Amino acid sequence: MKAFFQVQDVDAVHALAQELPPLPAEEVPLEQALGRVLARPLTAPADLPGFTRATMDGYAVRARDTFGAGETAPGFLDIVGEVRMGRAPDFSLGPGQCARIGTGGMLPAGADAVVMVEHTRLLDETTVEVAASVAPGGNTLGPTDDAAQGQELLPLGQRLRPQDVGLLAALGQEKIMVSRRPKVGIISTGDEVVPVGSSPTPGQVRDVNTHSLAAVVARAGGEPLPLGLVPDNAGALREATARSLDGCDLTLLSGGSSVGVRDFTSEVFLSFPGAELLVHGVAVSPGKPFLWVRTPSGHLLGLPGQVASCLVAFYLLVEPILERLQGRPALPFARFARVPAVLVRNIPSAPGREEYLRVALRQENGHWLASPLFGKSGLLTTLIQGQGLVRVPKDCEGLDASEEVEVLLFPN
Amino acid sequence: MKAFFQVQDVDAVHALAQELPPLPAEEVPLEQALGRVLARPLTAPADLPGFTRATMDGYAVRARDTFGAGETAPGFLDIVGEVRMGRAPDFSLGPGQCARIGTGGMLPAGADAVVMVEHTRLLDETTVEVAASVAPGGNTLGPTDDAAQGQELLPLGQRLRPQDVGLLAALGQEKIMVSRRPKVGIISTGDEVVPVGSSPTPGQVRDVNTHSLAAVVARAGGEPLPLGLVPDNAGALREATARSLDGCDLTLLSGGSSVGVRDFTSEVFLSFPGAELLVHGVAVSPGKPFLWVRTPSGHLLGLPGQVASCLVAFYLLVEPILERLQGRPALPFARFARVPAVLVRNIPSAPGREEYLRVALRQENGHWLASPLFGKSGLLTTLIQGQGLVRVPKDCEGLDASEEVEVLLFPN
Numbered sequence: 001m002k003a004f005f006q007v008q009d010v011d012a013v014h015a016l017a018q019e020l021p022p023l024p025a026e027e028v029p030l031e032q033a034l035g036r037v038l039a040r041p042l043t044a045p046a047d048l049p050g051f052t053r054a055t056m057d058g059y060a061v062r063a064r065d066t067f068g069a070g071e072t073a074p075g076f077l078d079i080v081g082e083v084r085m086g087r088a089p090d091f092s093l094g095p096g097q098c099a100r101i102g103t104g105g106m107l108p109a110g111a112d113a114v115v116m117v118e119h120t121r122l123l124d125e126t127t128v129e130v131a132a133s134v135a136p137g138g139n140t141l142g143p144t145d146d147a148a149q150g151q152e153l154l155p156l157g158q159r160l161r162p163q164d165v166g167l168l169a170a171l172g173q174e175k176i177m178v179s180r181r182p183k184v185g186i187i188s189t190g191d192e193v194v195p196v197g198s199s200p201t202p203g204q205v206r207d208v209n210t211h212s213l214a215a216v217v218a219r220a221g222g223e224p225l226p227l228g229l230v231p232d233n234a235g236a237l238r239e240a241t242a243r244s245l246d247g248c249d250l251t252l253l254s255g256g257s258s259v260g261v262r263d264f265t266s267e268v269f270l271s272f273p274g275a276e277l278l279v280h281g282v283a284v285s286p287g288k289p290f291l292w293v294r295t296p297s298g299h300l301l302g303l304p305g306q307v308a309s310c311l312v313a314f315y316l317l318v319e320p321i322l323e324r325l326q327g328r329p330a331l332p333f334a335r336f337a338r339v340p341a342v343l344v345r346n347i348p349s350a351p352g353r354e355e356y357l358r359v360a361l362r363q364e365n366g367h368w369l370a371s372p373l374f375g376k377s378g379l380l381t382t383l384i385q386g387q388g389l390v391r392v393p394k395d396c397e398g399l400d401a402s403e404e405v406e407v408l409l410f411p412n
Numbered sequence: 413m414k415a416f417f418q419v420q421d422v423d424a425v426h427a428l429a430q431e432l433p434p435l436p437a438e439e440v441p442l443e444q445a446l447g448r449v450l451a452r453p454l455t456a457p458a459d460l461p462g463f464t465r466a467t468m469d470g471y472a473v474r475a476r477d478t479f480g481a482g483e484t485a486p487g488f489l490d491i492v493g494e495v496r497m498g499r500a501p502d503f504s505l506g507p508g509q510c511a512r513i514g515t516g517g518m519l520p521a522g523a524d525a526v527v528m529v530e531h532t533r534l535l536d537e538t539t540v541e542v543a544a545s546v547a548p549g550g551n552t553l554g555p556t557d558d559a560a561q562g563q564e565l566l567p568l569g570q571r572l573r574p575q576d577v578g579l580l581a582a583l584g585q586e587k588i589m590v591s592r593r594p595k596v597g598i599i600s601t602g603d604e605v606v607p608v609g610s611s612p613t614p615g616q617v618r619d620v621n622t623h624s625l626a627a628v629v630a631r632a633g634g635e636p637l638p639l640g641l642v643p644d645n646a647g648a649l650r651e652a653t654a655r656s657l658d659g660c661d662l663t664l665l666s667g668g669s670s671v672g673v674r675d676f677t678s679e680v681f682l683s684f685p686g687a688e689l690l691v692h693g694v695a696v697s698p699g700k701p702f703l704w705v706r707t708p709s710g711h712l713l714g715l716p717g718q719v720a721s722c723l724v725a726f727y728l729l730v731e732p733i734l735e736r737l738q739g740r741p742a743l744p745f746a747r748f749a750r751v752p753a754v755l756v757r758n759i760p761s762a763p764g765r766e767e768y769l770r771v772a773l774r775q776e777n778g779h780w781l782a783s784p785l786f787g788k789s790g791l792l793t794t795l796i797q798g799q800g801l802v803r804v805p806k807d808c809e810g811l812d813a814s815e816e817v818e819v820l821l822f823p824n
Binding site for chain 2: 030034048049050051053055084085086087088089103104105106141145146147153154159161162163164165166167168169170171172173174190191192193194196197198199200201202203204205206207208209210211212214215216218219232306307308311335337338339340366376377378379380381383384409410411412
């Protein structure tokens with residue numbers, strides 16, 4: 001079938017992505033959890049640390065026994081024991097008593113604070129002079145200071161950072177339920193495109209998109225599966241797409257810059273059983289020719305062939321789908337930091353479509369200045385020389401020099 | 413030997429790191445180059461794209477033949493051929509002639525611009541009406557627009573991003589010379605620390621640092637090698653350190669919160685042949701107990717035991733060393749984005765040491781507001797609830813509410 005389909009707004013594409021169900025969960029060992037997405041919230045199975053710990057070396061005390069103590073009026077306490085690391089003390093403190101304790105040690109019963117060793121002077125083996133008062137709780141962590149049993153610590157959909165991995169370790173989680181990584185088939189087309197290992201003759205260029213798409217897919221948490229170069233004809237494209245659908249959740253097709261390929265790609269995608277055209281054209285630059293066909297066995301996506309456009313379109317239109325499949329909100333530019341900057345030149349723009357312009361950044365007096373790289377959008381080097389992107393909204397005739405804009409920084 | 417050693421400034425530690433020689437280079441296939449660091453600059457071996465390409469579908473023309481053409485005064489051109497994708501055209505254009513061309517096609521000799529198909533009307537098989545003029549070079553990429561032969565495109569020490577991988581592909585680089593990944597042995601100590609799989613009894617806590625350090629090491633481009641938990645005694649520590657030195661470029665020891673361990677760690681590290689004490693104490697919080705011993709077979713580093721302090725100290729003091737070993741400048745917080753924010757509360761600080769405070773961020777009227785998380789620095793949850801760090805400079809009594817500060821954002 002060949003459907004008439006209207007060019008859609010970027011937001012509409014994100015709304016479609018947001019409706020997708022996340023992929024099923026799988027269990028991974030803690031060592032492999034970094035960067036994965038939690039498939040269920042992390043709730044504390046027990047209090048953390050679970051007991052009162054010293055955060056300084058010194059003496060565990062009853063805080064009230066130190067009240068009023070100071071350099072000129074020190075107090076005196078009896079040392080009745082020493083806390084051993086990793087053991088619950090087998091003694092408790094009565095009035096006027098204290099115990100030696102190291103950082104991380106468990107306070108004995110009766111104690112509610114720690115006096116730092118720097119504020120004490122040992123008089124003899126059983127007596128210490130205390131030259132500072134300490135409030136109850138001073139220099140300690142309470143049993144639930146890091147977490148109370150049952151507390152939600154990390155939400156469903158959290159992408160695990162190093163500190164989150166640390167928290168999972170602290171709570172004894174050796175196996176983590178995370179969303180499965182989306183498998184992404186990558187197909188490049190174009191009769192002018194040759195493999196990286198070839199020497200292009202005049203008129204030919206090397207296959208850049210397979211490699212750069214594999215890189216961004218991996219960074220987005222997906223598993224890239226490069227399927228190679230496919231000649232510019234419907235039969236070869238259908239065969240490669242069928243191979244990708246057999247196992248991949250998502251298929252990315254880039255290239256097809258020649259008119260013919262653009263014409264038959266949607267037909268090939270729609271020839272699979274149950275295929276449904278979701279998007280054919282988006283009111284955005286780059287990304288206008290974006291194509292999204294859903295089939296029962298996977299999503300088929302068409303991207304611009306020019307490499308710079310292809311990468312920007314990926315971050316804007318494909319990464320939200322990958323995010324959602326991993327159980328996260330379908331947001332674009334998920335890995336870009338955002339910084340405010342002042343434009344140094346006008347950016348003219350035609351209303352009616354969103355635009356993403358590459359910019360170079362430099363710092364002046366502690367503020368960022370953004371220069372639009374107008375150059376030719378097919379140039380790979382605009383992604384190398386630039387540091388980020390500036391969005392020109394849809395219903396806007398451009399942005400003015402000296403206007404403050406948000407720059408989306410290319411991830412490292 | 414036991415050396416007297418003065419507490420050093422953070423900058424002095426970075427200066428020491430900057431003097432280290434990078435690790436030897438190794439060759440990796442293009443598919444494994446993402447995130448690695450270039451061991452030699454990338455110079456274009458040939459022009460890119462190497463020929464003049466169309467960036468639009470339309471007609472290759474001699475620009476001067478279109479001058480003066482417009483909606484009301486169209487020009488007429490003879491169609492003398494069609495450019496096939498991936499082939500050098502075997503014809504050339506004379507005055508008044510044009511050729512069909514698709515995006516990415518190579519311009520025939522004589523042509524110097526492309527008229528977009530939208531600005532033309534086909535009159536018959538050999539005549540096209542042109543309703544717009546085009547400047548020389550219009551809708552084309554020149555032979556050296558992406559790169560000229562011999563041009564340096566990526567510097568030595570570049571950490572390869574997806575677009576860099578694309579550029580390497582475009583230039584036919586199948587094998588890339590990158591710095592070897594630093595191997596990093598990770599040792600945790602502390603008699604109160606038990607493995608993640610254990611159920612801690614009162615007084616015990618699980619081993620968090622091994623897991624969170626492995627995560628940040630991997631993110632910093634290193635190869636983490638967890639060596640497990642080591643009891644708090646000099647013999648066991650020496651044995652584990654020797655194991656790590658046998659193969660690892662760097663050894664990270666964390667824990668040793670008890671007084672005894674702190675006392676013997678530097679002695680154990682210095683007991684290896686040729687060992688040299690570089691740093692013993694840094695004027696910074698967290699990170700004060702940082703220890704750096706260099707031996708002929710590797711660097712031995714001691715980090716604070718409290719997990720939150722340990723991670724911040726890693727980013728500040730260890731990552732610069734890992735960056736340098738990979739051939740990059742020894743800069744801290746290499747993967748943190750920096751955003752300006754306004755403080756919502758005073759941050760008091762003692763002069764004489766730098767301080768890094770965790771902050772929570774929220775947005776208000778398009779600006780970021782940073783609230784310091786004063787909490788207890790041992791708490792892991794300050795790294796979970798916070799979004800970044802604010803630096804309080806060394807010779808400063810603190811920062812004032814409503815002051816603008818730079819926030820270092822925790823990487824995702």
